[in-house]
Amino acid sequence: MLPAAILALLVVVFVSLFAGQVYTRLRLVRRAGGSFDTANAPARASRFLREVVFQTKVIAEKPIVGVAHALVFWGFVAFAGYSASQFLKGLRLIDITGTAAFHLYSLALVPFAVGVIAGILFLLVRRVFLRPEALGPLSGESVLIGGFIATLMITFLLEFFHLVEGPAGAVNWWLHAIIILVFLALIPNSKHFHLVLSPVTVYLKSPVLGDVRNLDFEKEEVGIETVGQLEKKHVLDAFTCVECGRCQMNCPAYATGKLLNPKKLILQNETALLAGTLDAKLVEVYDPGVLWQCTTCGACENQCPVGIEHLPLIIGARRGLVSNGDAPDALGAMYNQLERRGNIWGITSDVRQKFVTSAGLETFDASKHEYLMWLGCAGSYEADFQKSLRSLFDILRARGVTFGVLAKERCTGDPAKRTGNEYMFQELATANIAEFQAAGVKKILTACPHCLKTLGDDYKKFGFEAEVEHSAVLVSRIAGDLGVTGTQDVVLHDPCYLARYAGHTAEPRDLLAKAGAVVKEPVRNEHNPFCCGAGGGLLFEEHEEGTRISQQRFEQLQATGAPTIITACPFCSIMLKGAQASANATTEVVDLMSFVDGRMKSAAAAASPPAARPTPPSAP
Amino acid sequence: MILVVAEQREGKLNRASWEAVAAGQKLAAKAGGPVKVAVVGGGIDAACAEIAGAAVAEVLAVGSPALESYTADGFVAALAGLLASQAPDYAVFPHTYLARDFVPKLAARLDCPLIADVVALADAGGQPAFTRLIFQGKLAADVVPDGNAPCLVTVQAGAFSADSAERGTAAAPVTRVAAAVEAGAIRQTPEAPFREAKQAVDLSQAARIVAVGRGIREQEKLPLAEELARALGAELAASRPICDAGWLPLERQVGSSGQTVAPKLYLALGISGAIQHAVGMKASKTIVAINKDAEAPIFELADYGIVGDLFEVVPALIKELQR
Numbered sequence: 001m002l003p004a005a006i007l008a009l010l011v012v013v014f015v016s017l018f019a020g021q022v023y024t025r026l027r028l029v030r031r032a033g034g035s036f037d038t039a040n041a042p043a044r045a046s047r048f049l050r051e052v053v054f055q056t057k058v059i060a061e062k063p064i065v066g067v068a069h070a071l072v073f074w075g076f077v078a079f080a081g082y083s084a085s086q087f088l089k090g091l092r093l094i095d096i097t098g099t100a101a102f103h104l105y106s107l108a109l110v111p112f113a114v115g116v117i118a119g120i121l122f123l124l125v126r127r128v129f130l131r132p133e134a135l136g137p138l139s140g141e142s143v144l145i146g147g148f149i150a151t152l153m154i155t156f157l158l159e160f161f162h163l164v165e166g167p168a169g170a171v172n173w174w175l176h177a178i179i180i181l182v183f184l185a186l187i188p189n190s191k192h193f194h195l196v197l198s199p200v201t202v203y204l205k206s207p208v209l210g211d212v213r214n215l216d217f218e219k220e221e222v223g224i225e226t227v228g229q230l231e232k233k234h235v236l237d238a239f240t241c242v243e244c245g246r247c248q249m250n251c252p253a254y255a256t257g258k259l260l261n262p263k264k265l266i267l268q269n270e271t272a273l274l275a276g277t278l279d280a281k282l283v284e285v286y287d288p289g290v291l292w293q294c295t296t297c298g299a300c301e302n303q304c305p306v307g308i309e310h311l312p313l314i315i316g317a318r319r320g321l322v323s324n325g326d327a328p329d330a331l332g333a334m335y336n337q338l339e340r341r342g343n344i345w346g347i348t349s350d351v352r353q354k355f356v357t358s359a360g361l362e363t364f365d366a367s368k369h370e371y372l373m374w375l376g377c378a379g380s381y382e383a384d385f386q387k388s389l390r391s392l393f394d395i396l397r398a399r400g401v402t403f404g405v406l407a408k409e410r411c412t413g414d415p416a417k418r419t420g421n422e423y424m425f426q427e428l429a430t431a432n433i434a435e436f437q438a439a440g441v442k443k444i445l446t447a448c449p450h451c452l453k454t455l456g457d458d459y460k461k462f463g464f465e466a467e468v469e470h471s472a473v474l475v476s477r478i479a480g481d482l483g484v485t486g487t488q489d490v491v492l493h494d495p496c497y498l499a500r501y502a503g504h505t506a507e508p509r510d511l512l513a514k515a516g517a518v519v520k521e522p523v524r525n526e527h528n529p530f531c532c533g534a535g536g537g538l539l540f541e542e543h544e545e546g547t548r549i550s551q552q553r554f555e556q557l558q559a560t561g562a563p564t565i566i567t568a569c570p571f572c573s574i575m576l577k578g579a580q581a582s583a584n585a586t587t588e589v590v591d592l593m594s595f596v597d598g599r600m601k602s603a604a605a606a607a608s609p610p611a612a613r614p615t616p617p618s619a620p
Numbered sequence: 621m622i623l624v625v626a627e628q629r630e631g632k633l634n635r636a637s638w639e640a641v642a643a644g645q646k647l648a649a650k651a652g653g654p655v656k657v658a659v660v661g662g663g664i665d666a667a668c669a670e671i672a673g674a675a676v677a678e679v680l681a682v683g684s685p686a687l688e689s690y691t692a693d694g695f696v697a698a699l700a701g702l703l704a705s706q707a708p709d710y711a712v713f714p715h716t717y718l719a720r721d722f723v724p725k726l727a728a729r730l731d732c733p734l735i736a737d738v739v740a741l742a743d744a745g746g747q748p749a750f751t752r753l754i755f756q757g758k759l760a761a762d763v764v765p766d767g768n769a770p771c772l773v774t775v776q777a778g779a780f781s782a783d784s785a786e787r788g789t790a791a792a793p794v795t796r797v798a799a800a801v802e803a804g805a806i807r808q809t810p811e812a813p814f815r816e817a818k819q820a821v822d823l824s825q826a827a828r829i830v831a832v833g834r835g836i837r838e839q840e841k842l843p844l845a846e847e848l849a850r851a852l853g854a855e856l857a858a859s860r861p862i863c864d865a866g867w868l869p870l871e872r873q874v875g876s877s878g879q880t881v882a883p884k885l886y887l888a889l890g891i892s893g894a895i896q897h898a899v900g901m902k903a904s905k906t907i908v909a910i911n912k913d914a915e916a917p918i919f920e921l922a923d924y925g926i927v928g929d930l931f932e933v934v935p936a937l938i939k940e941l942q943r
Contacts, residue, residue, distance in 0.1 A: 330877070345899045382895045383917030542860065542877030542896065574895060581834050581894070582864040 004092040007177065011087070014181035021188035022196070025239050028273050034213075034231025036204050043207035052199050057305045061246065061528070065126065068119040072149065075116035076195070078109055082156070083180055090177060106160055113153040120149045134245025136263075141190055148179050155179075194242040194306050201240040202307035204233060209298050209501050210311040210453070214461050215319065215422045223319025223420060227285060228278030230269060231316070237308040238269035247300030247310060252531040252553075253293040257546025260293040262300035262310045269313075282317045283326075291317050292328050295549065296418045296536035297496040299528060318420025330540040331419050338424060342410030343377040344540075349408060352380035356405060359390055364404030366440035371403040371469075374446040374455065377411050378570030384577070384591075385447075385570040391597030392447060392471050399478050403445060406435060412454035419537035429454075433464045447471040447593065449497030449569045450535070456502075470498055472568045472592055476507040476514075482596070484516040484603045490595070491520045491562035493553065493576065494529035495569035503527070508568055508592055515599040520560040530556060534571035542578075554579035558587050568592040621653045623680075623708035623770070625699065626671050627716055629813075631663040633670050636714030638782035641674045643775045644712045645786055646741055650748045651709060656680060657792075660698055660799070662688035668794045675788040680706075684799040689810040692722040697806075698799035700729050708770045715774035727772050733765040734772040739779040821855065821871045828854035828885040831874055831901070832862055835890015835911060835930055839867040845889055848934050851941040857881070859897045875900035889930045893918025910934070 038044070051057045055073060059066030085102060089095040096102050124146040127135060155176040158164045164172045187193055215221040224230060230238075247262035248254050254261050265286060272285045283291065291314060300310045321327060327335070337346030352375070364372045373393075378385040396403060413428035436444075444466050446452055456468035492508060499505045505526040512519050524530035533549030542548075554576055557565045565580075565587060567573055576589045590598075624644035626637035637657075644655045654677035659668050664681055672679045682702055686694050699722075703711060713719040715737050727734035740751040742762045749762040750773055765771035823829060830849040836842060849856045856872060863873040874881055875897040886904035891897060893909070893916055901907070902921060909922035910930045919925045926933055 345895060347899075347902065378895075383893065383920045384895070387915075540876055542875075577894060578860060578896060581859075581861040581892070584834065584861065584865070 004090065007087075007090045010178070010181055011091070014185045017185040018188060021185075024274070025188060025193075029232055029235045029239075032230055032232045032235045034233065036232055037206060037211075037213075038204070040207050044203050044205075047205065047207065048199065048203050051202050051305065051307075055305075057303075061303060065123070068122045071115035071119035072123070075112040075119070075153070078112040079152075079156075082106065082109055086173075086177065087180075090173075109156070110160065113156050117150055117153045120146050120153075124150075132245070134249045136243065136245065141186065145183060145186060145190070145192060148183050152176060152179055191241065191243040194240050197236065197240040198242070198306035201236055204236070205307035205309055208457055209302055210296060211309070211457075212312045212315045212417070214426065217423065217426075222323035223321075223422065224313075224316040225281060225320035225324070226278065227269070227272040227280050227282065229320070230273070230282075230313075233309060234269065234313050234316070235273060237313070238266055238273055240306050241266045241270065241308060242306050243267065244305065246303040246305065247308070250299035250303045250528065252295060252297060252299070252533065252549045253290075255530075256544070256549050256552050258290075258293045258544065259287040260290040265290070265310065265313065266308060283321065286317075289545075291321065292537075292541075293545070294536050295496075295531045295533055295538050297529075297531035298500050299496075299531070302500055302528070315418060315420055319422050320420075322420040322422075327419065327421070328541060331421075331537050334415060334537070334540045335421055335424060338411055338413075338416060338428070342408075342428075343381055344411055344415055345377065345381055347381040352409070355380065355386050359386075359393055361393070362404045363407050364439055364441065366442070369402045369404040371401065371443045371445040372436070372439070372441045372466075373403040373405050374412075374444050374448075374451055375405060375409055376446060376448040376451045376570070378448060378574075380409060382570060382574070385573065388573075388591035388594040389447060391591075391593040392475070394597055395475055395479075395593065395600075399480075401474070401478065406439065412451045413458075414450040414454040415537050415539070417454065417458060418535065425458075429459055429462055433459060433462055436464065436466065441466055444468045445471060445474060447568070447570070449495045449502065450571065453497050453501050470502065470504060470568070472498070472511060473504055473507045475593070475596070476511040479511060479514050479596075482514050482516075482600050482603070483607070484514070484599045485606075487516050487518050488564065488599070489520060489562045490517045490564045490566045490590075491522055491557050491560040492525070493522070493532065493557055493565055493567040493572055494525055494527075495567060495572045496529055496531050496535060498568055499527055499529050508566075511592065511596060512566060515596045517566070517595070517599075520562045522556045522560050524556065532567075532569075532572040532575040534575045539571055539574065548579065548582075550575035550579040551582065554583060554585070554587075558583075558585060563587060564595070565589045566592050566595055621706065621708045622648050622651065622655045622710045622712060623703070623706055624655060624657045624676070624712045626657050626659045626667065627714055627718055628659055628661055628664055628667040631661075631666055633659075633667040634714065634716065635782055636716055636777050637671060638674075638785045639777065639780045640712050640714040640775055641671065641676065642780040642782060642785035643738070643741070643773070644710075645675065646780065647710060647712065647748060647773075650741060650743070653709060654678075656706070656708070658682055658699075658702060658797075660687060660695060661690070669791070672791040672794055673787055674792065675786040676792045679792050679794045680797050681794055682797045682799050684801045686801040686803040686806060687799060690718060691806050691808040691810055692725055693806040693808055694801050695722045696726045696729055697801045699726055701800050702797060703730060703770055711770045711772050713772065713774045715776050719774050723772055723774055730770070730772075731768060732770055732772060733767045734774075735763050735765060736774045738773055738775050821869075823855055823857055823872065823874065823879045823881045823883075826855040826881065826883050828852050828887075829857045829874070829881055829883045829901075829904075830854045830887045830889065831857040831859065831891060832868075832889045833859040833891030833897075834861050835892075836862070837890075839865070841931070842867060844931070844934055848887070848889075848938050848941075851938050852885070852887070854883075854885070854887070859891050859894075888918055888922070889934065891918055892916045893921060 055070040058069050085096055089097050155172050158172050245263050251262050268285050272280055294314045296311060334344055337344055379389050410428055413425035416425040444455055452468055452470045494505060509519055530553050531549055532553050565576060573591055580589055622644045624640050627634040648655045656678045657671050657676050658680040660682045662683060668679050668681045682698055687698055713723055735750045738750040738752050742749040742751050744762060744764045747764055749764045751760050751762050754761050830845055832845045846856055857874045858868045858872050860875055862868050863870050876899050878900055880900045882903040884905045886901050886907045888909045898921055907922045908924045909918040910926045910933050911918055912929055914927045
């Protein structure tokens, strides 16, 4: 009876230690404002299945590490019944360990145990000897727990194969049991709390990347200023973080020598929450200036294997600053332009009108036009991007697509939304939606990935449900044979808001292939591109700490050796052209539509006899 | 008696103080009585000596260690004491940020009238009246004080010309007055005064600008643009790549992350006109662009465009300007 009593005492002590720490944390989640969003259960369940059960996110970016982790994870799940049975036996409550079924179950666990040992040893070697930057300074606790896990498996195997008998067997059994109990008590205050929380956090993560809820001004919400104002999901995120550093290693700000490190933000939240400094201002909890270094590229949130959402946190904290008038000067000027002229550059609307007239654009009429062509700030006012729109219009007209534009446009509000000026965003959004509805708009076509995200995702929160499509997607679908011969080497820069946010990586490649391009791939491409540096309001701040993000990206693209960089976003284009000019490089930056149109026109010119070509006008 | 309270910062007299003296002297001509000037603060000897050049009866140097830096509590305590002992009929202040900060509090402390932002003096049946603008300058009201003396008056900058202040034949006597201010009674903690970083080159004030871009090709070619700028009497500016390369200092950068300019003439040499640059110069009155690339976006903005090699065009321009 004595061993059972001792075990019972140990169980009570360690389970209480575990429960006490869990209680502290859950209480902090409970007291936080906001609510958990559980809409769209099928998408959440599907993410849960992929990312938790099958560990796809863990494996996708780092296959070897990911598989090692998956082995440990699956082993843990498999061993749940074994550990429970052994404890029940030890406590003399019920003993099923002698049954044939249990023996069969144990036999099935042997390969899992081998897998866990292989996985954990690999991870330990990586952590202790390879020391990747992402993991930060070596933590003794992680090594201890790694050792625990290996020991658990070894003690299991020793027992199963009867390699230890008698008193040694008893020691083996107790070692196994005590390690489990100590491990349990260590879980909540370490990164291993993700064992408990990440399945929940992953399920609660929005199916939409960068899903930042609207503020309710009726409730006088202004954003997050203090630790105590962090919302439920932010608090849960802080305790879930597994400190793997994938967010950090994929962050363009971190990569270019800025202070921003998404992992650090989450851990600083955790520390502040546990310290109980709920009145501390977030700007003082974080390193100076980091909140304004985020391009909202979404790499951190998209890479996170445990369901953490960084964008609602960063944008929420920006809102807190903006509501106090603490936005950087460059953004203040941009807000002013938005307010006065309805576009980010403060250009007068006659410039747009001039373009609309010269490009022969009709005013949208639902009875005549299938698509509303949304020009956006760049399409309305940026001469370079207007050239690529003219190419797009030529392609659309040649394929019989009907489209019209609004008589007047104002910015979708993307830069206001991403920089935390929620009030301005909602004013722009509601005004635009009223015009769409008055005009009977059902389908919107835009060449700007930022407009795509804002019109397509953010406007849904106002009940606006039009079909919004990026020009690269539509043109790739309707292009058919472009009649292009010959090939040309290009490198494609995937815009974050087209590839990572909207998932369109195949369409631009398909279209390029049709136009005879041989697409070279840079580092960080497709679903995980490296940002150009323009998003999140950073277009308006060219003085960056460290290296410019645009310069780093330009060098990555240049390194492919392709003479032409193709992109499909006006902001990427501005940033990369700026980097190209500063680098004085010969690599050219061309918008996707200009490239396709150019290839088609030169093919047509080559096909037609020279006499048929119009003679150039003589010089005046 | 009329007491003018001069303003100084770090011992240097604010020019608006002379305007307040001019107002005080004009008021004395109507209301009668001598004019005295008070200077409050620390290290004010030079300021007192300067203002003593005015035709006034006396300069009162009001000092105390607690007044070294400006605080509303300190100045109100010092001036409340001074006004009580001197018992002027009117106290005149320049309507500065400082006065706006502490004079209303002083009026409340003394329970006396304050007429702020006065632009002129008037008569109201033999009594001085003070003109101030109301309804955003649409109407002018002549205000007569009602209540205990002294009447506090602040005068709008520029309303009374500093040059019209009468100078005395000999310097007025300067009397030191110890202000009874207890440091412990001051609740504000002053910080070092904020100074806006001053651009060494203020392109926003330039009437003409010659701006260079990538088209200049190499740093050694910059003197050509400098020569054109000299010939035009213009400031030299640049687009981002030139400043990134360090060919010109950052303070000469025009654009979204540089300066925003609106000169009468903006001459863009070899600048493509990317939007980041355009937003900084689009408000220029007349834009002249010289660029080899006829497709360059700068021509969308330009009033006059020259498609050509700047190394041919600029020397010709200089030659023509120097004729």
